[in-house]
Amino acid sequence: MPDLRFHGTRPQHTEIPRPKRGEGQWALGFNEPLNKNEQSKKDDDALNVRDRILYTYSKRGFDSIDPADLRGRFRWMGLYTQRKPGIDGGRTGSMEEEELDDRYFMLRVRSDGALLDAAAVRALGEIGRDFARDTADVTDRENIQYHWIRIEDVPAIWDRLDAAGLSSLEACGDSPRPFLGSPVAGVAVDEIIDGTSALEEIKRRYIGDPQFSNLPRKFKTALTGHPGHDVSPETNDISFVGTTHPEHGPGFDVWVGGGLSTNPMLAAKMGVWIPLEQVADVWAGIASIFRDYGYRRLRSRARLKFLVADWGIEKVREVLEKEYLGAALVSCPSPESPEGFRDHIGVHDQKDGKKYVGVAPVVGRVSGQILVDLAEVIEEFDLAGARLTAYQKIVLIGADPARVDELLDRLEDIGLSARPSQWRRNTMACTGIEFCKLAIVDTKNRARDLVAELERRFPDLDVPISVNVNGCPNACARTQVADIGLKGQLVMHEGQQVEGFQVHLGGATGLKANFGRKLRAHKVTSAGLDDYVTVVVTNFLADRTEGESFADWVHRADEALLKGDRVLDGAASGGGS
Known part of the structure; x- marks a missing residue:
């Protein structure tokens, strides 16, 4: 098999067309910062802010923090200022960031797919109890996320994390964000390959490494050797997905360029076979392509998905092989995508x-x-x-x-x-307006109330229906790939702006991956959400064919049934409305 060790050099064996207008691509000579974020990263490597937190800001207090650190480099340490209480969603887009800032922080702690023993789980709990007003959320990036963190307490929190083998380093920022790993790695009966050691090696080599601390935007990694593809590989910047080569045996395919937000794209499948011990080198090669060729001029186009869309996966593979690995990859058909849910409940x-x-x-x-x-x-x-x-x-x-x-x-x-219940099992929500400065509507509390009401109205639902609730267009809760995706926005109701949602229906990952069906000019108020979902589910249960999933039904159903303009009588058995 080829030697795929990452060389980190660019001998320029490939032809990359020079754009007419610079996109901030370092490899093409556009090295001057083109926006304030790029200038801030050039002024000082964000990794350096750790010492200022430990030895200056934590001792002198919130008012001593340099604004460039507070709203920029702190993110590389997993710290964001949280939203000041009492600011409604209508003001989110009209206020300056410093006006939205509270004097407290959100803190993300990475798990990177690791098995957390009792001591680590206890440390995570005690941090929430002792320093974060008993908050702790499990995020869909496999993080633990806290709120109400004081800058004065950060050194003590980091000490506890260090003792438990945990870290918040590069949990945010234009950096390698926390990795997604299969939660059943090494134990599942049907596992193709255990990728735990590969994630550990990437983390050991590259997290905290200055050569990857200044990427154009966030860089999200996922790895799974489970045939259920339990890490949403289609929606990450780079994913390693378990596959089997007829001669070489188990290894990983590489999927590149996934991401959601306002321009959702599914990852392109490279169709290769990577041995376990060389995953970290291929990861570094793709991260280097992003660093060197990624678009830095506009933040809105700085994600890897835009480069992959422009180049195509064949060009990505060619540049990876020739410029960063110095060896050809082994071709192998991409593994089949599964159908169904992947949560291991x-x-x-x-x-x-x-x-x-x-x-x-x-x-x-x-x-x-x-x-x-x-x-x-x-x-x-x-x-x-x-x-x-x-x-x-x-x-x-x-x-x-x-x-x-x-x-x-x-x-x-x-x-x-x-x-x-199916509802509790299959509903996710982002942080929302309670703490997030980007949010427009409440999500966590609204979603919990929705779950409780749907459990009452459909106590015996016999099929999974996923509901993903997001407080803004950024899709942290993966709204576009849910059966019912709810994107927070302000909507007009009786002449007033109120909290509400744009509705995406029938989204999915896996075998039938798609971004769902957006209904023209259709919005639902937050107050009316329970009734709206009830009508749509009732229509599905009454109109479905035997064995038909909610997503399949959505893509054939009459729009009036999806908007709730028409309600069918007599839900099919198993609905329990």
């Missing part, structure tokens, strides 16, 4: 005879105390630990089959259900 067999158990917080919201309680459960039942998922869930590894029922009851006692 419930009880499942492990290859060693034990069980893993997936539990569902409501829209990812837990608390510091719940995590402390979970650490006690991990110890009490002698579990190997917990992993976070790309769907705001938690998977517990290594349960004794003889104690599973007892474990499930214990988890219910602390607020984590392995037997959730």
Whole structure:
């Protein structure tokens, strides 16, 4: 097999057309910063802000923080100022960032697909309890996210994270964001290949490395060896997806250029075979292409997906091979995409005879105390630990089959259900206006109320229907690939602007990947959301054919049924309305 070691050099064996207007591509000579973000990164590597936090800002307080650090470089340490309370969504786009700033921070802690033992889970819980007003959210980037963090407390928090083998380094910023890894890596019976060591190697080599600390924008990584593709590989900048070569055996295909937000694109599949031990080198090669050729002139076009769309995946592969690896990749047909949901909720067999158990917080919201309680459960039942998922869930590894029922009851006692309703299981929400400066509407609380109401109205729903709720167009909760995607915006109702949502229906990843159906001129108010979803689900249950999924139904259904302008009588059995 070829030697794919990353060389980090560009001997210029490929022809890259020089654009008529500079896009800020370093490799083509456009090195001068073209916006304030690029200037800030040139002025000082964002990694340097760690020492200023430790030795200056944490001692002198919030008012001592340089604005360029506060609203820029702090992000490389996983810190964002959170939204000042009381500012409604109508003012989000009209106020300067400093007017929206509270004196507290959101802090993200990366897990990178790692198995968190009881000590790590306890440390995460105690940080939330002691420093973050008992907040803690499980995000769809497999992070733990806190709120109400004071700058004075950051050094103590970092000490606790360090002791637990955790970090917030480059959890935000124009950097390699936290990795998504399969939550059942190494234990799933049907796993193709365990990629844990590859993620560990990428993190060891490159997180905190100045050669990758100044990328054009965020760079999102996912890796899974599970055939269920349980890390949403279609929506990441780079994904390594388990595959099997007829001669070389298990390895990984490479998918590049996925991303959502206001210009959603699905990743392009390279159709190659990468051995486990060379994943980190290929990762560095793609990250280097992004660094050197990525568009830095406009922030709105600075994601890797735009470069991949312009070049095509064949050109990406050619540049990767010739300029960064110095060797050709092995071609291999891309693995087939699965159909269905990928969350690992419930009880499942492990290859060693034990069980893993997936539990569902409501829209990812837990608390510091719940995590402390979970650490006690991990110890009490002698579990190997917990992993976070790309769907705001938690998977517990290594349960004794003889104690599973007892474990499930214990988890219910602390607020984590392995037997959730379809609604609790399949609803996600971003942070929303409660803390996020970009948000327009409330999401977490609204989604929790929606789940509770739908559980009451459809207690026996017999098919999964995913609901993803986002507070703005940035799609942190992956609205475009949900059965029901809700994008927050202000809508007119009885002559007044009120919180509401644009509706995407029938989105999906996997075999039938698509961005959903947007209904012309259709918006729903937040107050009317329960009734709207009820009507659409009722219509689906009444009109579906045998075995038909919600997404398939959406793409053939009459628009009046999707808008709720017409309600069918007699929902099909299993709906329980």
